[in-house]
Amino acid sequence: MEKKLSLKKLTSSREMSLLLVVVVLCIFIQFRNSSFLTANTINDMLKNYSVTMILALGMMCVLLIGGIDISIGSTIALSGMGSALMMRDAIITNSLVGFAVSILIGLGCGLVIGLVISKGKVLPIIATLGFMNIYRGLTYLIANSQWVAAYQVPESFKAFSQSNYLTFGLMNNMITVMLICYIIFFIMMKWTRTGRKIYAVGSNPEAAEISGIKINNIKLLVYSMMGAICGLAGALWVSIYASAQGDMASGKEMDVIAACVIGGVSLNGGRGSVIGVFLGSLTIAIIGKALPLIGVSQFWQNAIKGVIILIAVILNVVTQRIMDKNNLKGREM
């Protein structure tokens, strides 16, 4: 009886059902095209989607406190463009400094958003809507509406995303960075005070405030963190595409939010886990990579993605309802 119960709990948990979906998806695609589950394809897929996967972590924190950030595409563009411009003009020659500058710009952007939301008491959707325009405009302005072309980006910076020296040849650097981020966040969200505070603020802000958590500081922290992650993503973006454009990463926010939601993060705050987000963004990556592999026209991709998002969120609600009903039944007995 005991064991059965725990098994039931395991299968009904959000992460397990998502894992099941991922496995089924992989098997299905593998049958249609046997080149899918090869080291090469998986490496490619993770490399190309590592930016989305990293961003999903920051977005998870933002969603956990009940906020939302739709300015991330613009922040990525601004920070990536900022560091790319400095590298073009040879202000920065070291690629590590390039990364640092990009992260700092992103951090600054996130800090401003966080201040406006926490101190100015502007609703997150409105504030980030505004900053989405502002940062996008600034990106074009600082670049003078020009591109930073491939030949202007330093070789070492471009090479970062194409080589695998971080793990001494085991896997691509992008994937390494992504995994490191996931490990850091897993530890932070699970075992540190800050991580638990973020959950507390999200699930019940009033109670969190009464219990002595400074909500404004948590908000500020979360949005700054999101900004810094965008900065990192901006540098990675420039590295992988070997160029910086004014319109880069526009619309990325929707992909990232979708990844979080598929991963079981609630938009009402307080619910979501790092593993869930990993699986959610992995699902997005698999869909994006596999559809061309099994011969689906690129024009079908958005429609399929939309349907999958809708199905995922509706299924989530349905299983939640069934779970609640079962719980109620248990109480009646």
Add this chain to the structure above:
Amino acid sequence: MATKSGRTISAEKKTSWKQSLLKWETLLILLFIAVNIMNSIVSPNYLSVSGLFTATSSFLEKAFIALPMAYILVLGEIDISVGSIVALSAVLMSLAYNAGVPMVLSILICLAVGTACGLLNGFILTRFTELAPMIVTLGTQILFRGIAEILLGDQASGGLTNVQWFSNLYWGSLGPVPYMFIVFAICALVFGLVLHKTTFGRRLYAIGSNRLSAVYAGIHVQKLRLIVYTITGTFSAVTAIFLAARMGSTRSNIAEGYELEAISMVVLGGISTAGGKGNFPGTVIAIFIIGFLRYGLGLINVPSQVMLVVIGTLLVVAVMIPNLNVGKLFKKKA
């Protein structure tokens, strides 16, 4: 104070936000005047009847979305699928027309498609009330755009200019007044009256300020939400008609980002996305502020990138100012 769910209903707070609302309206009108003065300084031809109407034509087709969007924001919800609905209904209209369907019927198809899209949003949201509108409309945003892409790929579907009266919907005018302006004025009037003078409108405010008590008060919350989302779909299709009339052809990537522009207009007008606040005249003024500001900046050849920065800043600052004031008022009282 953290206010995620708790909305304090005390007399004190009511007066203070009423005060700030009063300030808000005056602020908007002042802003509107300032924008117009600026425009007339940079362009001597601006302050003429025809000049002003030309200016309105440059943004009014988007404003049709802002009208029902105001309702949605009053409900405390959001719909980010409207841009995609515009694209899908416009694409289907021009495909129908090119397949030999008469223009009038094509327009009806366009409206029907928009309504159906809105209905789908409303259906999902009312059937699964736990879902956040943001995420459902995000899904349908990608879905509707995706269907438009399936239908048209990266091609354009043109030929709409062959029907003169259809182009005239956008380009034609009655005296100096463009047809579009007349339609917009009527729609805005109806929307404003419905929101402020009917039980339907009062119920929307009731739902927006406290959904639970609205349910207990016997309001059919889900029915009203379904209606509002459906109307939003219909009016997205209206925007699609005018946009198609303006461009003469459609593609699957038109109207990208319209949802954000519509939301900006409504929010600048003082309707909070938290729901239950704001009024309709503010929204209409804000539509014209943003529109004229864009037009004016365009007149002096300000690049569109700077416009992004200006409008974004305007949005953030405008929303922040009354919040800061209210905060100070509270501190004085305490």
